[in-house]
Amino acid sequence: MSLKSFIVTRTLLTIPTVLLLVTIVFLIVRVLPGDPALLHFGKQVNPKALAEVRHSLGLDVPIYVQYYNYIIGLFHGNLGIAFSNEEPVTPQVLSALPATLELSIGSMIVAVLVGVVLGVRSSRRYGSLEDKIIRTFGAIVYSIPVFFLGLIFIAVFAIAFHILPSGGRYSLLIPTGGTFFGVHIQTGLYTVDSLLAGNLGEFVDAVWHLILPCTALGLYISAVFLRITRSNMLETLGQEYVTAARARGLKERTVLYSYGLRNGLLPVLTIMGLEFAGLLGGAILTETTFAWNGIGTYIVTAITDRDYIAIQGAVVFFGILVAVVSLVVDILYAYLDPRIRY
Amino acid sequence: MTLLKVQGLNVSYKTMKGELKAVQGVDFELEQEETLGIVGESACGKSTLGLALLNLVPPPGRVTDGRIFLEGEDILSLDNERLRRTRGKVVSMIFQDPMTSLNPVKKIGEHFVEAIRAHNPRARRGEALEKAGKILGELGISPDRMADYPHQLSGGMKQRIMIGLSLILDPKLLIADEPTTSLDVVIEAQILDLLRQLKSSLNLSMILITHNLGIVAEVADKIAIMYGGEIYELAETKTIFKKPLFPYTQLLLKLVPNIASESTSLEWIPGSPPDLSYAISGCKFAARCPFVFDPCRKERPSLRDIEPGHRAACHLYDGGRK
Amino acid sequence: MKKESDSRIRPAINFFFTLPKFGTGGVMVVIGAAIVIILVAMTILSPFITPHSPIQLSVGPADAAPSLSFPMGTNRLGQDIFSRMIAGGSTMMEVAGLAVAICFLIGVPLGLLAGYSRRLIDGPLSLLMDSLYAFPGLVLAIAIAAVLGRGVVNLAIAIAVVYIPTYFRVIRSQVLTMKEMPFVEAVKVEGGGTLNILFRQIFPNVLPSVAVIASINVADAVITEAGLTYIGLGVNAALPDWGFDIYYGYQSLLAGAWWTMLFPGLMVVLLAGGFTFIGEGLSEVLNPRLRR
Numbered sequence: 043m044s045l046k047s048f049i050v051t052r053t054l055l056t057i058p059t060v061l062l063l064v065t066i067v068f069l070i071v072r073v074l075p076g077d078p079a080l081l082h083f084g085k086q087v088n089p090k091a092l093a094e095v096r097h098s099l100g101l102d103v104p105i106y107v108q109y110y111n112y113i114i115g116l117f118h119g120n121l122g123i124a125f126s127n128e129e130p131v132t133p134q135v136l137s138a139l140p141a142t143l144e145l146s147i148g149s150m151i152v153a154v155l156v157g158v159v160l161g162v163r164s165s166r167r168y169g170s171l172e173d174k175i176i177r178t179f180g181a182i183v184y185s186i187p188v189f190f191l192g193l194i195f196i197a198v199f200a201i202a203f204h205i206l207p208s209g210g211r212y213s214l215l216i217p218t219g220g221t222f223f224g225v226h227i228q229t230g231l232y233t234v235d236s237l238l239a240g241n242l243g244e245f246v247d248a249v250w251h252l253i254l255p256c257t258a259l260g261l262y263i264s265a266v267f268l269r270i271t272r273s274n275m276l277e278t279l280g281q282e283y284v285t286a287a288r289a290r291g292l293k294e295r296t297v298l299y300s301y302g303l304r305n306g307l308l309p310v311l312t313i314m315g316l317e318f319a320g321l322l323g324g325a326i327l328t329e330t331t332f333a334w335n336g337i338g339t340y341i342v343t344a345i346t347d348r349d350y351i352a353i354q355g356a357v358v359f360f361g362i363l364v365a366v367v368s369l370v371v372d373i374l375y376a377y378l379d380p381r382i383r384y
Numbered sequence: 385m386t387l388l389k390v391q392g393l394n395v396s397y398k399t400m401k402g403e404l405k406a407v408q409g410v411d412f413e414l415e416q417e418e419t420l421g422i423v424g425e426s427a428c429g430k431s432t433l434g435l436a437l438l439n440l441v442p443p444p445g446r447v448t449d450g451r452i453f454l455e456g457e458d459i460l461s462l463d464n465e466r467l468r469r470t471r472g473k474v475v476s477m478i479f480q481d482p483m484t485s486l487n488p489v490k491k492i493g494e495h496f497v498e499a500i501r502a503h504n505p506r507a508r509r510g511e512a513l514e515k516a517g518k519i520l521g522e523l524g525i526s527p528d529r530m531a532d533y534p535h536q537l538s539g540g541m542k543q544r545i546m547i548g549l550s551l552i553l554d555p556k557l558l559i560a561d562e563p564t565t566s567l568d569v570v571i572e573a574q575i576l577d578l579l580r581q582l583k584s585s586l587n588l589s590m591i592l593i594t595h596n597l598g599i600v601a602e603v604a605d606k607i608a609i610m611y612g613g614e615i616y617e618l619a620e621t622k623t624i625f626k627k628p629l630f631p632y633t634q635l636l637l638k639l640v641p642n643i644a645s646e647s648t649s650l651e652w653i654p655g656s657p658p659d660l661s662y663a664i665s666g667c668k669f670a671a672r673c674p675f676v677f678d679p680c681r682k683e684r685p686s687l688r689d690i691e692p693g694h695r696a697a698c699h700l701y702d703g704g705r706k
Numbered sequence: 707m708k709k710e711s712d713s714r715i716r717p718a719i720n721f722f723f724t725l726p727k728f729g730t731g732g733v734m735v736v737i738g739a740a741i742v743i744i745l746v747a748m749t750i751l752s753p754f755i756t757p758h759s760p761i762q763l764s765v766g767p768a769d770a771a772p773s774l775s776f777p778m779g780t781n782r783l784g785q786d787i788f789s790r791m792i793a794g795g796s797t798m799m800e801v802a803g804l805a806v807a808i809c810f811l812i813g814v815p816l817g818l819l820a821g822y823s824r825r826l827i828d829g830p831l832s833l834l835m836d837s838l839y840a841f842p843g844l845v846l847a848i849a850i851a852a853v854l855g856r857g858v859v860n861l862a863i864a865i866a867v868v869y870i871p872t873y874f875r876v877i878r879s880q881v882l883t884m885k886e887m888p889f890v891e892a893v894k895v896e897g898g899g900t901l902n903i904l905f906r907q908i909f910p911n912v913l914p915s916v917a918v919i920a921s922i923n924v925a926d927a928v929i930t931e932a933g934l935t936y937i938g939l940g941v942n943a944a945l946p947d948w949g950f951d952i953y954y955g956y957q958s959l960l961a962g963a964w965w966t967m968l969f970p971g972l973m974v975v976l977l978a979g980g981f982t983f984i985g986e987g988l989s990e991v992l993n994p995r996l997r998r
Contacts, residue, residue: 168443168444280442281484282479282481282484282485283484283485283486283487283488285435285440285442285479286477286478286479286485286486286546286549287487287498288438288440288471289438289440289471289472289476289477289550290471290472290476290499290502290549290550290553291468291469291470291471291472291473291476291499291502291503291553292468292472292498292499292502293468293502294464294468296498296502300498301487304489378489
């Protein structure tokens with residue numbers, strides 16, 4: 043099968059998955075607890091006011107009509123109207139997105155760097171003390187809740203040593219972005235925006251604030267990368283074609299990179315896609331710990347407010363985001379490994 | 385000058401059970417254009433021996449003792465860079481399973497270019513591909529195949545490509561570790577034919593590692609019988625078949641089913657190969673030998689000339705001819 | 707009577723002593739199991755061994771640093787942290803244990819079923835599980851927990867739903883491989899029915915993997931429960947709970963009282979770590995990396 047037909051097939055397969063996902067969320071939020079509106083407002087609310095709100099939010103029609111409206115709304119990018127401020131959810135989520143994205147990308151970079159480097163190192167010294175230490179490190183890090191790790195970082199670096207900020211995304215001014223070929227761009231990603239504006243001070247400030255949360259979240263995710271890289275490298279380097287390559291007199295470095303890493307790292311790509319989902323989950327906890335105004339904080343606030351529509355909207359958004367990332371990763375993997383295109 | 389001289393080679397693996405001595409005290413020589421067949425059953429250490437000849441024994445295994453003189457130089461003492469340059473150029477190896485010997489994500493042509501470039505970094509890609517195409521042609525593979533990936537080719541083709549890859553740098557010695565075991569009989573015959581042709585046309589020395597006496601009969605000049613990590617008999621092919629001295633060899637020859645014979649049941653050697661993670665005193669074959677007697681269990685027989693050009697390690701021949 | 711109990715305990719103890727022979731893996735299992743057993747015992751015995759009442763307020767000064775009378779210090783409400791650490795694991799253990807039980811009882815049979823049945827049953831099941839699996843776990847758990855509300859059972863369900871797909875997938879793929887194997891065919895030839903095959907042939911062979919997954923699962927469940935509690939979805943704010951304490955500790959931390967969040971966090975790490983060690987160790991023991 044060629045790459046093109048694979049892309050088409052895979053993309054089409056995503057649709058039922060997303061549909062199912064979205065339906066599950068709908069069932070969870072609308073059907074499970076009974077009446078989400080009632081739960082939000084509590085039992086003391088004025089029945090008339092409640093009925094009005096329910097009507098304006100489209101909650102007084104039969105379930106299947108609600109479902110239909112919901113799906114149609116999703117196609118238009120409409121994630122519903124939040125209870126707490128009766129504003130549409132979509133713009134709220136979108137405005138919180140850049141913060142989460144910055145955190146996620148930064149953390150993924152940390153995770154891959156730490157995990158892969160340690161994994162490769164560990165596999166090359168199979169059975170040695172260093173191998174055992176690295177693997178124990180991996181097992182321990184896996185057991186540390188990300189928010190606890192974050193708290194420790196804050197305790198050490200922010201409070202004890204005052205080197206890094208204890209939270210927030212910035213200490214100076216919010217970067218407002220810059221001009222690119224005559225068009226004003228403000229991505230919401232402070233690092234990018236400050237670079238676009240050519241403001242080095244803002245850039246450093248943004249990065250400074252990113253260090254602790256990204257390291258915490260990154261380390262938390264890195265354990266999986268470490269384990270997978272190590273076992274893949276061990277398996278790949280043990281393969282006969284590697285011995286055969288060495289028997290032909292190929293340089294050890296060529297063998298390691300061209301044969302070992304290239305084949306062994308392909309699954310890392312898939313893991314990156316899978317871990318992205320975990321990353322988002324961890325991001326929620328990290329954002330709470332570092333006062334980071336992303337989608338995570340949005341969800342937590344919605345939980346406190348019992349704003350079920352907002353929760354639903356944000357969760358759906360996350361789900362679709364993960365599905366898209368998975369798709370991209372799978373396609374990339376197929377491009378790199380000719381065997382996958384059955 | 386003797387092309388290859390192995391002296392007292394010992395290879396061990398560190399396992400959970402202890403030290404597994406896969407190869408013990410192996411001595412032999414190989415001249416130019418000679419073919420040596422190393423015959424033994426599974427887990428007798430013959431594959432490890434093959435890998436050791438390129439100093440490629442994988443961890444947790446390592447060479448613990450001995451010397452391997454290739455063209456007069458002990459390759460076990462070479463530094464990594466010189467060792468690497470010897471591999472492929474002076475001595476090369478083909479492996480048992482062609483399915484796993486080629487890198488699945490590289491095209492065939494790439495394998496050749498890479499191998500050539502590893503020894504001549506300035507080689508031009510076009511020239512390398514041409515050279516590869518030529519050798520593949522001689523092996524009966526169309527040069528178009530160079531654009532394919534390994535999984536698109538059959539087992540027989542892959543093995544030929546492996547042979548091509550190992551010969552592209554004109555090595556003097558080719559080690560073939562069970563090259564036909566995973567191929568069907570028809571392809572096996574073709575590959576053996578090929579090896580015979582190459583032997584004469586390229587003046588190639590070969591070490592053929594196998595469990596199949598039938599193969600070595602056709603291709604090898606000398607045969608070494610390996611058991612439990614040690615060589616127990618070494619002689620010219622004709623001699624081994626006509627007058628095997630070591631009891632194990634004699635039994636092996638009896639095992640080959642003969643259509644002309646009248647017996648209807650298959651022969652076998654009772655017992656199983658020794659577990660090399662435990663030290664064994666005396667002759668390793670003692671437990672299964674039909675001629676076993678006292679000294680066998682106490683003292684290890686040494687490999688020595690029983691007759692000119694015919695070495696064996698067996699107490700039966702102590703104190704002169706039997 | 708004495709002989710009976712002797713003969714059953716001894717093999718079990720012997721089993722533990724043989725584990726280290728399996729190398730690093732065995733050692734890990736033993737260490738992990740020891741940690742878990744100690745923590746569970748501590749929690750069960752907590753009413754008898756806490757020096758102060760874990761829920762009583764103002765036992766000491768607020769946010770006091772660790773000292774001889776309060777080995778782990780006090781928190782903002784003047785409660786003795788040491789006592790709260792001893793007693794604080796019960797909710798977590800209940801929730802995690804229940805969650806794993808649910809996963810096992812639902813995920814394993816579904817996996818067996820899907821692996822063994824035709825596409826008609828397997829197809830939709832797998833699709834459902836794949837969707838769930840692809841979902842950010844914590845997010846789904848948060849959504850379910852937020853919606854169901856507080857309570858041990860609700861939290862357990864929220865966590866279980868997230869992990870069932872993992873059990874499902876692993877078991878399903880193992881069943882798929884196994885059902886083609888000769889030993890299954892042999893049973894079929896002798897007239898064994900489907901149920902027989904599933905439960906008496908395949909299931910025992912699947913158990914080792916299940917054991918590994920379950921251990922890691924408990925570790926994950928512990929951490930997830932801590933996470934859910936941390937963002938306010940916990941069970942009962944009145945009971946001592948490590949997750950809650952970490953949350954409270956955050957405010958005290960900013961004021962400089964680092965011990966309020968350190969100790970509860972360490973307890974969570976210990977418990978999760980113990981199970982992770984068991985899981986990793988088991989995985990190594992059951993899939994030895996043969997290097998030859």
